[in-house]
Amino acid sequence: MAWLVEMSRETPRMVVGFDFTFSYPAWFLRELGIESAPEFWELVAAGRGEEWLHRDCADVRFWGVPGSKRHGKKPAEFSGEHAHRMLRRAETVLKVRAEMTDPLQIARIAGIAPKSVFQIGGAGAVGTASLRGMPGLLVLRAAGFRIWPYDEPSLNEPLVVEIYTRLMTGAVTKSSEVARTAYLAKKRKESAMYAGLSRLVMAKARASEDAFDALVTAMVMTEHRGEFAGLRKTEDEVFRMEGQTWVPGLV
Numbered sequence: 001m002a003w004l005v006e007m008s009r010e011t012p013r014m015v016v017g018f019d020f021t022f023s024y025p026a027w028f029l030r031e032l033g034i035e036s037a038p039e040f041w042e043l044v045a046a047g048r049g050e051e052w053l054h055r056d057c058a059d060v061r062f063w064g065v066p067g068s069k070r071h072g073k074k075p076a077e078f079s080g081e082h083a084h085r086m087l088r089r090a091e092t093v094l095k096v097r098a099e100m101t102d103p104l105q106i107a108r109i110a111g112i113a114p115k116s117v118f119q120i121g122g123a124g125a126v127g128t129a130s131l132r133g134m135p136g137l138l139v140l141r142a143a144g145f146r147i148w149p150y151d152e153p154s155l156n157e158p159l160v161v162e163i164y165t166r167l168m169t170g171a172v173t174k175s176s177e178v179a180r181t182a183y184l185a186k187k188r189k190e191s192a193m194y195a196g197l198s199r200l201v202m203a204k205a206r207a208s209e210d211a212f213d214a215l216v217t218a219m220v221m222t223e224h225r226g227e228f229a230g231l232r233k234t235e236d237e238v239f240r241m242e243g244q245t246w247v248p249g250l251v
Contacts, residue, residue: 001136001139001140001149001238002111004047004140004145004158005139005140005143005145008143008144008145008158011158011244012157012158013155013156013157013158014154014158014159015158015159015160015161015221015225015228016140016145016158016159016161017132017160017161017162017164017217017218017246018137018160018162018163018222019129019164019165019217019241020126020129020130020133020162020214021088021117021126021127021130021135021162022038022130022137022147022162022243023037023088023117023241023243024036024040024087024088024117024118025085025088025204025241025242026237026238026241027085027244028088030241030243035240035241036150036240037136037150037241037243038138038141038150038240039243040134041134041135041137041138041161042138043073044131044135045133045134045135045138049132049134050130050131052120052126052131053065053120053127053132054129055084057074059078060075061075061078061118062118062127063075063119063120063121064117064119064120064121064122064125064127065120065121073191074086074116074118074119078116078118086116086117086118087114087116088117088242088243089238089239089242090239090242090243090244091114091116091245092132114126114166116165117130121189123205126152134167137160138146140158140160143156144157145158145160145246146158146159146160147159147160147161147163148160148161148233148244148246149231149232149233149234149239149240149243149244150209150221150233150234150235150240150243152233153229153231153232153233155157155229158203159228159231161228161231161246162243162244162245162246163217163221163245164214164245164247165213165217166218167245167248168213168216168217168220168248169183169212169213169216169217174209174212174213175209177184177206177207179207180205180209180212183207183212183216184202184205184212187216187219188202191219193219193222193223194219201215211215220248221248223248224248224249227248227249231246
């Protein structure tokens with residue numbers, strides 16, 4: 001976060017995309033007596049987040065911790081007809097294709113389901129990164145960053161958005177270096193932006209799944225950079241509590 005703050009002094013109009021969830025379902029915040037995501041970040045930063053992550057936490061709704069009673073499958077509260085409770089509206093919109101307004105976006109997310117922020121262990125779990133990342137949003141906000149959709153974006157202030165890297169990359173086997181290499185080679189042939197990247201950057205993206213996610217996401221954000229100026233602070237009660245995922249092409 002300190003590195004980003006320093007960078008923002010030289011490049012105040014930058015946009016930062018974080019691949020973690022900025023909040024929890026509205027019903028959970030209401031249960032805690034909280035009315036907005038930034039208020040929830042304060043609670044998490046004060047130590048509640050680490051309590052939920054601890055292997056001895058009594059709240060079994062946070063599941064997936066190896067070696068604890070919360071290891072294994074999701075709890076009954078989030079199973080069957082109650083499965084929707086473990087997702088925010090943002091994940092539901094991505095998961096239920098009928099709610100998408102752009103057919104091209106529907107094709108891109110087909111078969112790629114977002115995880116619940118209550119899952120804090122296991123493949124694809126986003127909960128731990130989210131609870132550890134939320135206090136950092138407070139640091140950035142205090143340094144002048146606008147956090148969308150809770151703050152009104154400004155052309156002269158750095159902006160932070162929640163992103164979902166799988167939505168950016170599409171259905172590629174990211175864990176395979178062979179698949180990453182083939183994906184990037186295809187992009188290099190099709191896109192002038194990719195063709196202009198250095199060999200070193202491409203080599204890093206081929207070698208690491210995290211670097212691959214970062215590069216592809218940055219390229220998508222660059223391609224759609226004009227859309228960030230159109231983002232607005234939400235007036236919706238649910239989005240104010242749960243946040244939104246930035247989806248290219250849907251602004």
